[in-house]
Amino acid sequence: MTHEPEQPVAPAAEAPPARPLPPWFDDAKLGIFIHWTAAAIPAFAPVHLVQGLQDRGPNVPRWQQRQFWRTLPYAETYQNTMAVPGSETSRYHAEHYGDLPYSAFVEQFRDQTLPAWEPESWARLFARAGARYVVLTTKTEDGFLLWPSDHPNPHQEGWQAGRDVVGELADAVRCHGLRFGAYYAEGLDWTFGGLPVTDDESFVRAMPTSDAYHAYTDAHWRELITRYQPSVLWNDYCLLPNLDAEALFRTYYQQVPDGVVNDRFDIPRQHDGQLHADFDTREYSNDTKPAARKWEACRGIGTSFGYNQLETEDSYLSSTQLIHLLIDTVAGGGNLLLNVGPTGSGDIPPEQAQRLVDLGDWLATHGDAIYGTRPWHRAKGITTEGLPVRYTASREVLHALVLGTPRGTTIDLDVRLQPGATVQLGACPHPLPWQSSPHGTRVQLPAPPAPEAALSLHISPREAVTDPVD
Structure with missing residues (x-):
């Protein structure tokens, strides 16, 4: 694999025409x-x-x-x-x-x-x-x-x-x-x-x-x-x-x-x-x-x-x-x-x-x-108990990936939701209760989650999610 010492300088040339990424x-x-x-x-x-x-x-x-x-x-x-x-x-x-x-x-x-x-x-x-x-x-x-x-x-x-x-x-x-x-x-x-x-x-x-x-x-x-x-x-x-x-x-x-x-x-x-x-x-x-x-x-x-x-x-x-x-x-x-x-x-x-x-x-x-997503305007967040959060976005959904297992049955995300927004857990189709919190949004889980590397919360519509600005 490539190990790069100081690189030789190529002669100036016009930039190639842009090609859309497949x-x-x-x-x-x-x-x-x-x-x-x-x-x-x-x-x-x-x-x-x-x-x-x-x-x-x-x-x-x-x-x-x-x-x-x-x-x-x-x-x-x-x-x-x-x-x-x-x-x-x-x-x-x-x-x-x-x-x-x-x-x-x-x-x-x-x-x-x-x-x-x-x-x-x-x-x-x-x-x-x-x-x-x-x-x-x-x-x-x-x-x-x-x-x-x-x-x-x-x-x-x-x-x-x-x-x-x-x-x-x-x-x-x-x-x-x-x-x-x-x-x-x-x-x-x-x-x-x-x-x-x-x-x-x-x-x-x-x-x-x-x-x-x-x-x-x-x-x-x-x-x-x-x-x-x-x-x-x-x-x-x-x-x-x-x-x-x-x-x-x-x-x-x-x-x-x-x-x-x-x-x-x-x-x-x-x-x-x-x-x-x-x-x-x-x-x-x-x-x-x-x-x-x-x-x-x-x-x-x-x-x-x-x-x-x-x-x-x-x-x-x-x-x-x-x-x-x-x-x-x-x-x-x-x-x-x-x-x-x-x-x-x-x-x-x-x-x-x-x-x-x-x-x-x-x-x-x-x-x-993961699949088919694109970056949100902010990649990183954190819960109130200190678990890292990563955000990805689909066309209609914002995904919050919590790295680690929450200790209880609530997760405080550092985002604000508008009334009518829906939050779902992983592959479960049932919406979860949520409410505004000083941190942003507190999501109620149906039970303490089993230990796993990360869990995903899906919030829709995507436009209903903003940063927790005062």
Whole structure:
């Protein structure tokens, strides 16, 4: 995933014409990200959150840059981190595998893991989780392709799947009513050189810039579009100018009119508004504030995108924390692209799978306050007993999501209701009694609520709700 040093400045250009965001993407709210590579076989990385290392900017000292790459918690970058001097990953590899090259993991992944993989079990789980779209890593930094491409790697023979993992997963999730998207790491490919990346300078130097490489990646994008018609194109690492992006977008939108592209095809130009992007990406970010453009938060359930054998219950977000993360994200106008990291045998770790089930169970009751909503003019509130409240809005309804379980049978919301307004709890169709209070509005529940991560109150009509202004 992208680590951004100081970005090169692109030449000034006219802003592209605005393209309306396809409504399906704004309605979906929850997607599943899948990082699955040969690195899932050794499955090793330090366990900590990357935010602690992301004090990024133009003046970060070299020693701190090297610390970032030496201790990067992303297990999917094992091929690089095993080559970084002094890293725990390099020590682990030497102790357990000696001088075995990364290509040996690729061969095992291609010849043993992929033939035994079962896409249907993944698709069922993602549907059960309440996701509306799935994004698969078709190529990551190691350059291995998860589909049998007509454009094979020019430097590594057999560096692609014989089995069409991309096509089979696309078919499986679509059979469950989910959309399919393709991640492709265009900005880095270690089969073209650049190992090891140890600091900002070597990171930029590792980005392939040859015409041959641009033709290679452009052919892959067009192949993915033509074969699989992905609803999402999710690029990564493109800090350098990408002069093919406009033509690629035209082709994509012609073939997939309601498709969306992220903001990592040419990061400087897309962030400056000189190149189109349908949505911004926020990686392992705590920022849930609304933005001028649609945004998507992406992160793993734990501290890594790829599977890391060292992760435990303590390093994974709990089911309650995931539900709160989804609510915070949606209230701020974003989507949550929640990552799973399958193991080297193709299984989704049970700790991750259970959290997806718990998330889906909660959405089965409270999904009306999530799917298809838009931000209200105020995302956050609080009850009189100190429970956080998040607000989302449908066309006719304001939703108040209370994070946690109230102690009694009343909830004081920090909103005012006009006479005639109706308040309902969760999926229950019966209206609840309410009255004005010094805090705003006191809602009477039929009984003390059972403990759960969050409950939802639905207030209609939406126009009957205002801030509690004196």
